[in-house]
Amino acid sequence: MKKLVLPLLLIFSVTIALAQKKETMQEFDSHFAHVVYFWFKEPDNTIEKAKFEASLKKFMANSKYAKTQYIGTAPKAVRDVVDDSFTYNLIATFASAEDQQKYQEEPAHLVFIEECKHMWEKVIVYDSNGIN
Template identity: 60%
Template sequence: MKKIGILVIVLISAVNSYGQEKKTMKEFDSNFAHTVYFWLKNPESKEDKASFVASLQKFLNASKYAKTNFIGYPPKASREVVDGSFTFSLIVTFESAEAQQKYQEEDVHLKFIEESSHLWTKVIVYDSVPVQ
């Protein structure tokens, strides 16, 4: 039984370190952060969620301007101040406000909106630049 426990710890360590090498990680660019929250019309629909995420990932993988990105969903709220009402969140970083503007006009971004806008009821965007 002790050997199994050690094997489990070794496997967990290996899995947790996978992809964490510097050469495989993208570095967060703090010049411009673009945070988007999406509320899907049918947040319980597995098909809608899968379609939305697939379209979003396709778009982000093809973007010439997005430096890093994170797609998430709300965890179960543990505090009153946590807003977990959205279905998905997106955080994208850019080297500049100009790059973010070009991203907004990119064909792949416009295609994502065309493909997926029927899935959401609400979108809120928060853009941020660093405190100097």
Template identity: 55%
Template sequence: MKKYIFAFLFLMVNLVSYGQTKSTIKDFDANFAHTVYFWLQNPDSQEDRTAFETSLQKFMDHSAYAKTKYIGISPKPSRDVVDGSFTYALIVTFESAEAQQKYQDEAAHKLFIEESSHLWTKVIVYDSTGI
């Protein structure tokens, strides 16, 4: 029972700490959306999760180009079409493809990769522009 209580509290802290809130959300910019899925090597390691979340949140706090900044975790899939295999999701929006390229080149992004790339086994990125 203690294990379930700890898991629930951990989930709630993460949702409150890293999800969007009315005070932190910015307008979604449909010009360019950048969606990234991460699979951690050791998703059950609290130490790895804390290191990843800390580094990712620091990156989002210091990105000069990202507008919407959403960090999420995979919920338990409720339907066959839902892929719940990832550990973390990041959704950021930009005013343009050029702003997204500047984001790729900024020091905060490079530091995040340096600090965290050893923690993941797979990353998939989906970029899209509004219609």
């Protein structure tokens, strides 16, 4: 009986953790996607990267309009069609183009830009409407 308690406790703990994680995850909203690529002036500057990541995560956590968010870095490209020249990218989804416009003007976004604009030399944005 004692041999069963530990495995059952482990299974129970994992099940609870997965259920809680699922509750906090938002489903991808396919109405409007906002994809941003950042090229840093100093892409190897670890101090600037840490500041950028902290500011971007704070912004995303406080955005009233972004439904889902993804923050990434460029992987080492293994195919010619893959552009690995950027430093970071952000993918955020919105219920509508109007919500994305409100996101552009919200204080959390403006603070992020003010804190980080000195770090990047180039930013490219790709917005798209879902074709459901």
